[in-house]
Structure formats: structure tokens, C-alpha cells
Amino acid sequence: MGKEIERKFLIWEDGKNYGTAAFRDWYAAMGGDTSRDIVQALRAYVLRDGVSLHQGYFPNIEGETVRELADLVGFKDKFKPTEARLRNKGEEQFYFTLKGPGGVQRDEFDPEIEKIVFARYWPGTQGSRVEKVRLARGYGEHTAEIDLYTDRDLIVIEVEVLTLEEAERLVPLGKDVTEDKAYKNRNLAR
Numbered sequence: 001m002g003k004e005i006e007r008k009f010l011i012w013e014d015g016k017n018y019g020t021a022a023f024r025d026w027y028a029a030m031g032g033d034t035s036r037d038i039v040q041a042l043r044a045y046v047l048r049d050g051v052s053l054h055q056g057y058f059p060n061i062e063g064e065t066v067r068e069l070a071d072l073v074g075f076k077d078k079f080k081p082t083e084a085r086l087r088n089k090g091e092e093q094f095y096f097t098l099k100g101p102g103g104v105q106r107d108e109f110d111p112e113i114e115k116i117v118f119a120r121y122w123p124g125t126q127g128s129r130v131e132k133v134r135l136a137r138g139y140g141e142h143t144a145e146i147d148l149y150t151d152r153d154l155i156v157i158e159v160e161v162l163t164l165e166e167a168e169r170l171v172p173l174g175k176d177v178t179e180d181k182a183y184k185n186r187n188l189a190r
Contacts, residue, residue: 004099004108005161008183009174011146012039012155023157023173026144030137042155046148050135053147054088056125057189065124069096072117079107083186086122089134094118103179104167128189142166144173149188156183 010018017039019027024038033041058066066084073096081098088094094115100107131151136143145158157174161167177183 002108003105005105005164005167006158007104007161007167007170007172007176007178009157009159009172010155010177010183011042011157011174012153014153018175020172020174022171026139026173039155042146043148046133046135046146046155050133050146050148051090052088053132053134055130055132055185055189056086056122057128057186058084058086058124059128065121066098069117069121070098072096073109073111073113075109078109081107081109083184085186086118086125088118088122096121105164128186130185130189139173142170151190152188154188 009023011023012018019038027038027042032038032045060066061081061084066081069084070081075098079098079100082101083097083099085097085099086095087097094113094117095110096113096117098109129151130149132147132149135146135148137146138144139159142159142161145160147156147158149155156177159170159173161170181187
């Protein structure tokens with residue numbers, strides 16, 4: 001169990017670019033093509049080099065399924081979860097995640113699980129899922145995770161840090177939506 005401390009920046013949504021000058025400079029420094037439409041270039045880059053993620057959220061955090069999974073992975077009431085999800089990262093990694101309330105900082109329990117466990121419980125997330133491709137790249141001393149949603153016209157970047165002070169010092173790469181509940185993956189899931 002640990003604390004997740006991160007900021008989330010909106011880069012693109014429904015045809016509108018929210019990327020900042022800092023985003024354009026960072027993308028160019030990675031060798032990104034800025035000579036044409038930067039968002040189209042970013043899409044191609046993420047789709048080519050990123051990893052597919054499928055996330056499903058359980059509708060009832062208090063339900064028997066979530067309790068059963070929590071017991072299976074050794075979660076012993078370390079905090080009061082407000083969200084429970086399954087994640088398939090690529091074809092080989094599977095996770096069961098519990099998260100607590102919060103914005104920039106919140107509790108997180110994210111153990112890897114076996115594929116067979118994932119397959120057994122995945123149907124319980126039907127109707128509450130997101131699909132995206134993630135590409136992780138260095139951002140100063142940190143890692144920026146570019147999330148290109150494949151089930152909607154949306155690109156965000158999450159930057160996870162070790163302290164709240166580091167989070168405050170991050171130069172925004174786009175519109176800061178860290179505290180906007182509409183951009184929580186749980187709320188984006190359909």
C-alpha cells in the first residue's frame with residue numbers, strides 16, 4: 001500500500017488543444033515532430049510505442065465481489081477505498097486496484113494478480129470501462145504518462161511524484177484537471 005501523488009493535465013479533448021508551451025517544448029525535446037499538427041503527431045507516437053490498457057471499475061465498492069478480491073490479495077482495511085478496478089496492461093500484466101478519496105494525493109493499493117483471477121472478475125466491470133494506450137516518458141526527474149483514450153477523443157498526461165511539494169512545483173503540460181472529478185478514470189468509464 002502506498003500514497004499516489006500525481007497531477008493530471010488535459011492535453012486534448014473533443015477537437016480542442018489544451019497543451020501549453022511547456023508541453024510543446026517537452027514534446028520537441030523528446031524528438032517529437034512539431035512541424036505539423038502536434039496532436040496528430042502525438043497520437044501516432046503513442047499508438048506506435050505505447051502499451052494498451054483496459055480498465056474496468058466495480059459499480060459497488062461495498063459488494064461481495066470487491067470484498068472477495070480484497071481478501072484474495074491481502075488487503076486488510078488499510079484504508080477506506082472509494083474505488084475498485086481491474087486493469088489489463090498489455091497482454092501480460094493484470095492488477096486489482098483499490099483507491100481512497102482525494103485529488104493530488106490519495107491512498108492506493110495496486111497488487112498484480114494472475115490472469116485467471118482477472119478473467120474471472122472482469123465481467124463484473126461490464127458497462128464501466130475505459131480503453132487507452134499509455135506511453136511513459138521522462139519529464140525532468142519524473143515520468144509523464146501520456147494516456148490516449150481509444151474509446152473517446154481525449155488525451156491526458158499524468159505525472160506521479162513522491163511529495164506534495166514536488167507536485168506543486170510541476171510546470172503544467174496542459175489544463176490542470178487533477179481536482180476535476182469529471183477526469184477521474186472511474187467517472188470516464190462507460
